[in-house]
Amino acid sequence: MRKLYFTVTAASFFLLPLLSFSQNIPYQKTDNGIIIQPESNSASIGKQIKIEVISDRIIHAIISPTSNFSLEPSLMVIPVKSKPTYSVTEETNYVQLKTQSLIVEVNKHSGQIKYQDLSGKSILEEKNQGLRSFNAVSNDGEASYQIVQTFNSPKEEALYGLGQHQDDMMNYKGKQVLLLQNNTDVAIPFLLSNKNYGILWDNYSITKVGDIRDYQPLSSLKLFSKDGDQGWLTASYSDKKTGQEFIKRAESDIDYSFLSDMKKFPDGFKLDKELVKWEGRIASGYAGIHHFQVKYAGYIKIWINGELLVDKWRQAWNPGSAVVETEMLKDKKYDFKIEWLPDGGESYLALKCLTPIAEAEQNQYAFSSEAGDEINYYFVSGANADEVISGYRTLTGKAVLLPKWAMGFWQSRERYKTQEDLLGVVKAFRDRKIPLDNIVLDWQYWKPDSWGTHEFDKSRFPDAEAMIKTLHDHYKVRLMISVWPKFYSGNSNYDLMNKNGFLYKRNIIEGRKDWLGFQSTFYDAFNPEARTLFWSLMNKSLYKKGIDAWWMDATEPDIHSNLPIYERKQIMSPTYLGSASKYFNAFPLQNSKGVYEGQRKENPNDRVFILTRSAYGGLQRYAAATWSGDIASRWEDMKSQISAGINFSLSGLPYWTMDIGGFSVERRYEKPNQTDLAEWRELNTRWYQFGAFVPLFRSHGQFPFREIYNIAPADHPAYKSMLFYNKLRYRLMPYIYALAGNSYQKDYTLMRGLMMDFGNDLNVKNIGDQYMFGPSLLINPVYKYGATNRKVYLPEGKGWYDLYAGNFVKGGQTITAKAPYNRMPIFVKAGAIIPYGPEIQYTTEKPADPITLYVYAGNNGEFSLYEDEVLNYNYEKGAFSTINFSYNEASKSLKIANRIGEFKGMMKNRTFNILLITPKKAKPLDFNQQPDKTIRYTGKEVIIKF
Structure with a gap:
């Protein structure tokens, strides 16, 4: 672990010592703004406030709880070359900074910051009372603060962006968004308001946005059993085939969130053979909208007062999440029932709740981060949402233009097991006149025990270079290949990374094995030398063979799935830059940075193209698109992709895609009867229609195979519709590529x-x-x-x-x-x-x-x-x-x-x-x-x- 401190004054990204203030001068001017010591001089609101003018419409606010500003170079924000003009005046209660577009007022006593237009109309204000807080903590021996910043938010305001989430929510006002990288959830700390401003929160730790209260266990409500006893629900465990009940017990909390929680189940309980029910009544000491957060794997149904609020399924190894809301009257009892059918030997279920927001806190939202040296955010304003997103890209970098072929159709499958399989699919597309630009080779093209070698298994891919040449020259198709930041212990690449100290070692020391039964770990993408070596290994074994694009999977990083969050942080500690708590969310940004910079150095001419399962602010400058992870093949999952993709785009990153048809499939579709087959075909048809009109058009998933000729025969309406929309996408290529060009030239957003x-x-x-x-x-x-x-x-x-x-x-x-x-x-x-x-x-x-x-x-x-x-x-x-x-x-x-x-x-x-x-x-x-x-x-x- 290496930590850098600098002592150069008047520079945005370096440690800045406390300036000397006289009693008569409440502020000091810097090269690009002002520094203020609030008169209260309280660590709870910050001892110093620095306001930097980045442009006429972009203001950088840093609030330090100490006598120093200790800002290392930002991972998200790049240096901005501009010298905007501004003026500073002092009034009785505040210092005012004025640009050609904005007025910024800082209260001399409380430190409250207000952002206004030139007429004095408020755009955004920090909350006056309890506007922020700093709580000193230690993370892996590193001094830090848990930080909170609160803003006022008028009733009519709507809030968007913040990455990609699966809760089927569009407007986040009055709700909680958790910025925590996870398979299917992408954390991007950029909030966009319909009041035409944005907040870029320059922090990499796990962060809550909006209603930042902790979700509470179900026992925070009044619980009543099936028989009317207060204090618990009646839980019954039954054989799912016979219905025979073999365990009945009182349960007050439902929290089987992680692998370590499996021991909470009754002795002898078998997740793949039994049905669980929780029944009774619930009541609340509050009146109003209650939010229920559900984490689930398998089949889950939840009824409140007879209304079915949740009816979902998710594969066992990658639980889904949902947030539902219902209005409750104070102390009124509501019938409550859950039916859970686990789906495999590893399933998860948790249910937590949030009571209504207190009236005094309804017109506000906050950012709350686990770790940071200070509060650090950028206020970005504009005449419309496009201008605000343009401001975000001014700060974090242009969305570099992907190659044109990336706008065409990509076919993928989990997985093409042999060279013959892959070439056969491409031949079938060309023979059937189905437009295609990119074929994707997913994981396990290597030997079973050789993850991280980047070497093809010659028994299944006997001549990879010839395969790639055939794709390029004969079929005019590009090849994207899956590369994980992962190494099996004992292979030569692992040994090389390990020798240089570039690996996270705890997963190895604790002996954890992955799904295939081998020990593995990830490399430390925060280390620039590790990134350089990682790319050189890819370059030697893959890029020099002619690979066109990179599928960077599991970049959350998912070192070991379904561990509690504290364990996820433990197994990626220490990072090169500092504690995993502080840098947790930024791994995908650094991983893509190494690949992008490595390829551009190796070949300055051909455009880089990266597809990554996770993202962070600034990823667009590394030629990276993001897909929505291992979602399920269900109608409700298709619906949730719409708002997920829109909000991802409103987060400032223009290139988003998903697994058309969903990734994980219910067993009923694997060997379907006629009824299930009809639904499968319709689901894929509707999803394909949607997928033709997102920035990147891509089909992928587990068995059944997703090629349209494997979904339905050529004379079927499903096949005809999918072919129609594929061809329409290609007809629209002048329109689509113009949108992509504008995403670079004019900071445009395709999915709006x-x-x-x-x-x-x-x-x-x-x-x-x-x-x-x-x-x-x-x-x-x-x-x-x-x-x-x-x-x-x-x-x-x-x-x-x-x-x-x-x-x-x-x-x-x-x-x-x-x-x-x-x-x-x-x-x-x-x-x-x-x-x-x-x-x-x-x-x-x-x-x-x-x-x-x-x-x-x-x-x-x-x-x-x-x-x-x-x-x-x-x-x-x-x-x-x-x-x-x-x-x-x-x-x-x-x-x-x-x-x-x-x-x-x-x-x-x-x-x-x-x-x-x-x-x-x-x-x-x-x-x-x-x-x-x-x-x-x-x-x-x-x-x-x-």
Whole structure:
């Protein structure tokens, strides 16, 4: 472990000694802001407050409980080169700092910080009383503080972002979000408000956001048994086949959260053979909304007062989570029942609760972190959500552009076991004319005892280099491969890492074995030398063979699954930088950093592409996308991916994806009867429709196999629908790649919560099952079995068009949209201009020419077509072009502007086939219909009159 301290004054990221203050001067100016000592001089609110001006719209606040600012270089935030102008004035009660866009006031007595616009209107205020706290702690002998910062939050405010979570929640106001890296949960400490500001919390420890009270055991409520006795519920354990009850006992708490909790079950209890019920009544000493947090594996149902609130399933080895709420009256008894059917020899169940928020604390939210030297956050403001996210990327880095082929379809499976399997799947795609760009090779391509060697098992992959060459040259397909930060003890790579002191050793010392029965551990990604060695091992054994992209799995890090959190921290201690408590959440950022920087150094030309199961603030600068982990193949899990993906995108990272169809499968689908087979096909069809309209389009999962021809035969509606949406995705490639280009050039967000584009429409605030894909397409996934329609809210504005038929519908209303088996409702915003390319089998098969341009009248609109060299980094040097299209409703004209920029291989001349759709003249989505206009474009401005 190494810890650095610096003593350079007036620098943002170094230890800064306490400045000398006279009694008459409440603040000192620095090179980029001010330092204030609150008059109360209380360690509970901070002895010093530093305000730094990063830009006109970005303010850095650091509050120290000691006489020093002890800031090491941030892992998330990069140096920002700017010298914004600002002024400082002193008033009776506060010091005011003013930029060209913001006013920041710091109360001289209490240390409260307020952020206002130039008119003095409040944007955000720290809470005045109890605004923050510091509690001294020791983590692995390292002095630290548990820290809390509280902000006021008006009733109408909505809160988003904070990574990716599986609780099917969109607006986090009044709820708790736990920032804790875990399989299916991604912690990103960036909060976005519908008041057009964001908070980047520069801390790496486990953090609670929002309602930061601890969830309480079920026994915090009044419990009554099935027979009416107070103090417990009646728990009964029965044989799941015969129903014979063999144990009945009183239980007050249900907490079987981790491996170490398995001993709490009754003696002789067998998780794979029995059914458990808890029955009785519950009551609360409070009135209002109660939240129940459920951790579950197997089948779980929970009823309160006869209402089924939870009906879920999750595979045994990776428990899921859910938060449900119900309103309760004070002291009223409610019938309560749980049925739990464990699903395997390792299952988990826990139920905890939060009573209603006290009235005095309802209009606030807080950040509470386990470890930190001080409170350290960035306030980011903007005119809209895009500007706020742009501010986040100013702080944490540009979203580097992925290669164009990453926007195409990826096929994956757990797992392709042989070279023959993998090549056979690719051949089947090409033979069936199913578009494909990327095949993914999941884990265990190595010998069974050789995890971490990065070497192919030659008995199953006899010539990996020839396989890759065939993929590239014959099939025009890229190969992504799974690489874990994991090493089995005893192999040469383990020994090399161990010799250099780069491994977490406790998992080895304690003799834990993984699912395959071998001892293993992870490397310390916080150590720069370890990262360099890790990449060099990948480079030698994989990259030099021609591998195109990296699947960085288990990067939470999941060194050993289902351990209590304190044990997870123990087995990744010590890190190179300090205690695991302090740096717990930042592992995926550092892991991707090493791979990205290593590959760019090895090959500065070809774009890096990383897929990682976890993420942290700043990951977008390392060419990394994130997927939502090992989710279940259930309808409710599909639904929860919608809000999970939207909130991930609102956290500032543009590239997100998921396992289309879900990863883990109920046994009923493995050898299905006709009823279950029908549901399986419909589930995959609906999920595929949704998956075609997220930033990255990717199918993956356990058996049954996920190739569309393995899901259904070619004459089945499921197959036809999945093929339709695959081809539509490729037709939309000019649109999608332009969005990706803008994610770098303009800090754009592809998958857009409705509040981004319709923030003035209060009806969209809580909508988590609809979103915009780019500026034009309103996506409305269907997530109920057997549904043939769904409710769709069309935001206020100039109106909407049905994508398929072209019919016009007014905005500002909820409609019942048709959703036949083969189609997902999609609506196009009036004023949209959407470019479609020719039908292709892979992204670079042919140039995007001709382009069919659909123009939707009823409002002014514009779109910018971005193009570049698709594989290299020349776009960073200005090698790209844009063609701007703008439609004017008053003149009924479309302007195609002069092309701006150029790049090697750019098409100088091209054809645009233009179709105009109006409220009175619908046109279907049909690429064979006669265009209204055909334009031969040479790069010079053209104006088309309709």
